[in-house]
Amino acid sequence: MANFNLNINGKKQQIDLDPTTPMLWVLRDHFKLVGTKYGCGISQCGACTIHLGDNAVRSCQLPVSAVGEQAITTIEGLSENGDHPVQKAWLEEDVYQCGYCQAGQIMNASAFLKSNPNPTDEQIETAMNGNICRCGTYTRIKKAIKKAAAHIENI
Amino acid sequence: MPDRIRRRTPKIKEMTLIKTTYNRRSFLKCSVLAGGGMMLGFSWLASCKPTPEQVRSMPKEWFEINGYLKIGDNGRVTIMSPNPEIGQNVKTSMPMIVAEELDTDWNEVIVEQAPLNTAIFKRQLAGGSQSIRQGWEALRMAGATARHMLVMAAAEVWQVPAEEITTEARTLFHKTSDKSMGYGEVASAAAKLPIPEEVKLKDVKDFKIIGTSRKNVDGLKIVTGQPLYGLDIQKEGMLIAMIAHPPAFGLQLKSVDDTEAKKMPGIKDVFTIQTFNEDYKKSAFDNCSFTNLVVVVGNTTWEVMQAKKALKIEWDRSPAIEEQMDIFGRTMDVRFPAGLESSGAHREAMVEKAGIKQNVVRKDGNPEAVFKKAAKVIERSYSCPFLAHNCMEPMNFFADVMEDKAVLNGPVQTPEFMERSVAERLGLPLEKVDIQMTRMGGGFGRRLYGHFLTEAGVISQRMKAPIKLVYTREDDMTTGIYRPAYHAFYRAALDKDNNLIAFHVRAGGIPESPLAANRFPAGGVDNYLAEDWSIDSNITVGAFRAPRSNFIAGAEQSFLDEVAEEAGKDPIEFRLELLKRAQENPVGEYNDYEADRYSGVLELVREKSNWGQEQDGIHRGVSAYFCHNSYVAQVLDMTIENDKPVVQKVTAAIDCGIVVNPDAATNLAEGGAVDGIGHAMYSGLTFKDGVAEQNNFDRYRLIRYSEAPKEIETHFVQSNIDPTGLGEPPFPPIMGALANALYKATGQRHYHQPFITEKAVVG
CATH class of the missing domain: 3.30.365.10 (Aldehyde oxidase/xanthine dehydrogenase, molybdopterin binding domain)
Structure with a gap:
């Protein structure tokens, strides 16, 4: 067991636990932030994507001991009222079916658009290829990302 | 040309008046809520927990009904969604149907997920693409009955004839005296009124909510990561x-x-x-x-x-x-052999079964004799592996x-x-x-x-x-329950003028057959033979989106493509000829599809995809199938980029009757196409000595973003027919369209799924 000081969604948090515990389970079990989803546990599906600093990372493969001072953002902290341009675009396109993977899709897309606000189709493909949607909403995800990119450009 | 390709009279009786009380044993429950307002539930004896005596006294036909709504004294309307939500969007579309007949404004409705309550609701089940189809009348009646009672209460308050009262957006109007009031003002009084024996349902042409696109009621919760699952x-x-x-x-x-x-x-x-x-x-x-x-x-x-x-x-x-299992009231023997099974042995066993005569399920004419004298006989075999469902939430x-x-x-x-x-x-x-x-x-x-x-x-x-x-992902993927492994052997006989004169399918699987003997092309061919077989296994299988159809559609539609090619005919024209025969002079005693609706989707997809106006470098495949009461035809456009097949576009035509929520229905149709392409192209679960060889998404390949069609266009046949299924029907046929496009693109026919077996490299 070890003690960790974490910065999650702008809030300082302290926790004492096994240092190998992945952030996925720290968030879900200890901080009740269940928007970050468990899908595969081996960083193949992207359902657990969060932001570490500005980067999208798979929280199932991120031990709590590796976080250090870096700020963690989860889907719950992406915006105050669900009004991040990516969330708005997702709502406008009514992207989801079951919805389970979409928090991970949104976290991945929002980090990607921050680093590349005006992407090509090929760049979107490369960026989103690690996030599985079992319901097959990929064409809507594409439309939403393009819409969000346009929103971001207009800000 | 508009989507309305044909006008037709609904086959199901016109529903304007619906009896709410079929006899005194069925009843509606209505109660005044603490603090005012009305709660209306529907309860039918058929869905209560009855005593054996009551069961015996029940009539045979019951309304498949259950809806339930609350109106607050401020006019707020809460509508319960009775059925489980798995991503098919019933939590939005079922309450929309209630709201339509209630005449409320959709944007003000609160939707809640109902718990299991067999005393109030019936068939709280997500399966068989039946939620909307089987809930349709019940949900409409829920709204209409509530509206009727509100009108009666207002008539009492205003002392005017009920027939003079109209409703719109949670408001009652008496136009001649220029009076109006909200539903909330009379909800409490309405709740005390007797339940009407009959209610009037709207004419389809008066729908204001059904047929308009409404956003998923859980959308904001999904995009903000609220607890839902x-x-x-x-x-x-x-x-x-x-x-x-x-x-x-x-x-x-x-x-x-x-x-x-x-x-x-x-x-x-x-x-x-x-x-x-x-x-x-x-x-x-x-x-x-x-x-x-x-x-x-x-x-x-x-x-x-x-x-x-x-x-x-x-x-x-x-x-x-x-052991014996109770399968929907019938006791059935089930067998699970001992042993550690492997996919290699499974494949050999299936090929052996396919090579010998099996159980005849349907026979029209004299297929054996016709095959012997045919000018040309085409024989092909198709197969697919077990599949894991792989719900993203284990x-x-x-x-x-x-x-x-x-x-x-x-x-x-x-x-x-x-x-x-x-x-x-x-x-x-x-x-x-x-x-x-x-x-x-x-x-x-x-x-x-x-x-x-x-x-x-x-x-x-x-x-x-x-x-x-x-369950961990590994538990979820390796402990069942799977789509069975299937195999289908087909034969077709052509005469010297390239007419299809005999058709033979022999289909089976581990441990069940995918055969649907009374489906197309049965009914369109004079000499027809369908056989089935199965092989016992201890690998647990169950329903997987569009059970059986999820293989046999692709196999049959690939085979028909090849037969059309041998006959020198356009694949759509070839199917339409057979369907014309099935419509005008059907072969056999029973065919489980309506040939005109089948033709309808093929004609619509031909028009919408500009079929026949081929473009260089675009390779096209077509497919059409009927299952779960709905008809779907799809055209798939493929290009070859860097030696790899790329799906550029899918154009779909769908006849599922009235479409309740068009954009959500389109979403489901898009997902079905992506899902079908993915599974036919990439997915499969194999076994070695009883062990599933894929236990997570590193080895089990699911379709990813870059592999999805670049564009999907969905067209619905405009229809006044009561709605039928949509969760499953768009999934099976695309596998045939994919195989047929792959052939055009590569010159190779693909008979065995998954078509591409290389390991995915991602992550």
């Missing part, structure tokens, strides 16, 4: 449970050494459970692979995962099992079993069936078992089989604590 459930004092399953089909638990695991941090207990009582007769939805299980219970998911790995378990061979369930009652909550497609199962296992009366439903992270048929709910109940009862049972 079973895995998200938290409760004070809740423990986490996981199961160590046998590593192979054909193995069972021999002994467990839990010394190390029990010592690990956060671990509360390790024990074994039996999912069912010894003498219990399982229902179809109790289907599961392993019933003698090692359970680890602890404080947190990560701790339990680690302890599970520290278990030392010995397994031994399970014996052959023969199986899980919450249970809190107390001395005298139990609360269970989570993702299950068959709550009513599982309530009976778990109540019997826990030794509790049905009314002491409360089952609630969460939104589900996918279903696809996997969550029809709710053994995990019963397992959670047993574990909670043992722990005397609330628990959440969690």
Whole structure:
């Protein structure tokens, strides 16, 4: 067991636990932030994507001991009222079916658009290829990302 | 040309007046809420928990009805969504139907997920693409009856004839005296009125909500990560449970050494459970692979995962099992042989079966004689592997079993069936078992089989604590329940003028056949033979999105493409000729499709895809299929980029009757196409000595973003026919369109799924 000081969604948090515990389970079990989803546990599906600093990372493969001072953002902290341009675009396109993977899709897309606000189709493909949607909403995800990119450009 | 390609009279009787009380035994429940307002529920004896005497006195035909709504004294309308939500969007579209007849403004409606309540609701089940079809009349009646009672109450208040009162957007109007008031003002009075014996339903042309696109009612919660799913459930004092399953089909638990695991941090207990009582007769939805299980219970998911790995378990061979199951009221014998099965041996066994005469299911004319004298005979075989459902949210369930009652909550497609199962296992009366439903992270048929709910109940009862049972991805993928492996052998005979004069299908699988003997092209060919066969297996299978159709559609539609080519005919024209025959002068006693609706979607997709106006470098395949009461035709456009096939576009034409929520329906149709392309192209589960060779998404390949069609265009046939299924129908045919486009693009026919077997490199 070890003690960790974490910065999650702008809030300082302290926790004492096994240092190998992945952030996925720290968030879900200890901080009740269940928007970050468990899908595969081996960083193949992207359902657990969060932001570490500005980067999208798979929280199932991120031990709590590796976080250090870096700020963690989860889907719950992406915006105050669900009004991040990516969330708005997702709502406008009514992207989801079951919805389970979409928090991970949104976290991945929002980090990607921050680093590349005006992407090509090929760049979107490369960026989103690690996030599985079992319901097959990929064409809507594409439309939403393009819409969000346009929103971001207009800000 | 508009989508309205044909006008037709609905085959189902015009519904304007609907009786609400078929006899005195059926009743509507109406109650005044504390603090004013009205709650209206529908309850039919058929769906109550009746005594045996009552069962006998029941009429045969009952309304398939149940809807339920609340109107507050401020006019606020809450509509319950009765059925489980697995991503098919019934939580939005079912309440829309109630709101339509109620004449309320949709944007003000609050939608709540109903819990399992067999006294109020009926068929709270997600399966067979039936939620909207079977809920249609019930939901309309729920809204219409409430509206009627509000009108009667207003007539009383205003002292005017009820016929002079109109309604719109939660408001009652008496135009001649220029009076109006909100629903909330008379809701309480309305609730005290007798239930009407008849209510008038709207004419389809007057719909204001049905047929308009409305956003998913859970959208904001989904994009902000609010708790919606079973895995998200938290409760004070809740423990986490996981199961160590046998590593192979054909193995069972021999002994467990839990010394190390029990010592690990956060671990509360390790024990074994039996999912069912010894003498219990399982229902179809109790289907599961392993019933003698090692359970680890602890404080947190990560701790339990680690302890599970520290278990030392010995397994031994399970014996052959023969048991009886209750399959929808019929007792059936089921057999699971002993042994450790492998995919190589499965394939050999299937090929052997396909090579010899099998059980004749349907025969028209004299196919044997016609094949002998045919100018040309074409023979082809098709196959597909087992598939795992791979819902993104792995199986899980919450249970809190107390001395005298139990609360269970989570993702299950068959709550009513599982309530009976778990109540019997826990030794509790049905009314002491409360089952609630969460939104589900996918279903696809996997969550029809709710053994995990019963397992959670047993574990909670043992722990005397609330628990959440969690399957890891590996548990989820390797312990069943799968789409069967299938094989189909086809033969077609052409005469010297290239007319199709005989058709033969011999289809089977492990452990069931995918044959649908009365479907197209049956009815369109004079000489027709359909045979089936099956091979027993101890690998557990079950319904997977569009059961059986999910293979046979692609096989048949690929074969017809090849036959059309041999006959020198355009593949759409070839199908239309057969359908014309089936419509005008059908062969055989019974064909389970309507040929004109089948032709309708083919004609619509031909027009919308500009079929026949080929472009350089674009390779096209077409396919059409009927299943789950709906008709779908798809054209798939493919290019070759860097030696790889790329799906550029899918154009779909769908006839599913009235479309309740067009944009949501389009979403479902798009998903079906992506899902079908993905599974036919990339997915498969193989076995070696009983062990699933793929246990997570590194080895089990699912379609990814870059592999999805670049564009999908969906067209619905404009129709006044009552709505039919949509969750499943767009999924099966695309596999045929894909195979046919692949042939055009590569010159190679693909007969065995998955068409591409290279390992995915991602992550």
